Amino acid sequence: MAENTDKNHAVEVTAHDLPLHxxxxxxxxxxxxxxxxxxxxxxxxxxxxxxxxxYVFTGERPAGHH
Structure with missing residues (x-):
């Protein structure tokens, strides 16, 4: 995940970044x-x-999450 240096643009996150904080x-x-x-x-x-x-979630959801 890239650092969010521009607060006007969303940061894309994937299952790898969970739990997101x-x-x-x-x-x-x-x-x-x-x-x-x-x-x-x-x-x-x-x-x-x-x-x-x-933050915007992209990609495939992890198993067990709906």
Missing amino acids: CPQPDAPLWARHPRVFLDVLKEGQATCPYCSAH
Whole structure:
């Protein structure tokens, strides 16, 4: 997953990125906030309540998730 340096564009995530949380481990120090887990599978997208980063799930859903 790429770092979201442009908050106007969605970050694409896959099953490999689950469980999804923001900020990501590679986020720069200035972009850190309390870690929040986001349910990107529920609607296929999620927005971080702290920094407004928008994540969109792409690809195949993991087995057992509907």
